[in-house]
Amino acid sequence: EDAEGERLRLSAGAAPQGRLLCGPGLRRSGAGLLVTTCGLLRHRPGGGGAFWVDSQQKRYVPVKGDHVIGIVTAKAGDVFRLDVGGSEPASLSYLAFEGATKRNRPNVQVGDLIYGQFVVANKDMEPEMVCIDSSGKSSGMGIIGQDGFLFKVSLGLIRKLLAPKCEIIQELSQLYPFELVIGMNGRIWVKAKTVQQTLIIVNILEACEYMTAEQRKQALAKLSGN
């Protein structure tokens, strides 16, 4: 397969065995691929091979299957309107919670934080969210509890934090007990025992984007020293 622009040869010689996954930042055009965003081209050889472009963005576009943090802005009959940071507010039905029935409604107020996933997310329709997975279990989704702090970071940092064995998360987890919810729409919610601890974690996570590993370790050493 070739990539447009300067016609790079992607796979070395042999034809791909199975279907090639072309991820965000790439489009199919004719027999090759077109690059639509600027960034680093990444390749994953496992599972039939996948190519995508690792680009830096702050604006989130709803994608089906993504887990995001939404803020409830309105209740309209049977449906909640959530702000997920996209172009449109997403809708969430009150029945899309674990153990919810017509009589047993979830206790959701305006201003609550909800962790859910998209079931419908394309450019033609309003995005829809649910707080249960395909087997009907909540598996961690639903209303996020009281207190805590919500802040916004860029999408690139989110992906770095969600990578398996992320150093930042591992180093932070050594500091003190806390709880963290990371949404793919750039929003992170943190809760620790005291307000001061919460704010420290927030500041580290925000600054992580532009710090090198060395600087980060120095900052953490100072904190644990205190």
Place this chain on the structure above:
Amino acid sequence: MAGEVKSKLSKNLLRMKFMQRGLDSQTKKQLEEEEKKIISEEHWYLDVPDLKEKESCIIEERSFLRCEDLVYGRMSFKGFNPEIEKLMIQMNSKCKEEEIEEDDKMEADVSDEEMARRYETLVGTIGKKFLRKRDQRVLKDDEDEDAEVEEGNNTRPSKRAKKMFLKPQD
């Protein structure tokens, strides 16, 4: 005379089922083909060459989740939220099945041996509850067998004979 009658009958009549029973397969096929021709000529179609469907080996995906191996977004550390910590282990070890097995072993309150012992006696006691009267009597006789050998000797074989199914001889 039959031939003359046939030629004067209308086509529609000949198409009816009861007239076709007598026909041989060839004429049947001819009639069917003629019908199909009429129907297909009435249909409209595009006089455009067929576009070959591209055999694409490329799947387009807009989510990073399928490309990169991302962990679950909800996390808790140092026991802040025990439910979420359990969930973390569950979600993140879907690829590693060994860890799940280990967790199951750790969480067992009752050991396997004790479970087997209890179950042995349990089956007997609960099973007795659902026996019908007849069966209960047999059970009681079986239990008393060891204690009193002579009593009920005559009745038992006949009862047993009644219980067993006698195959009817041919």
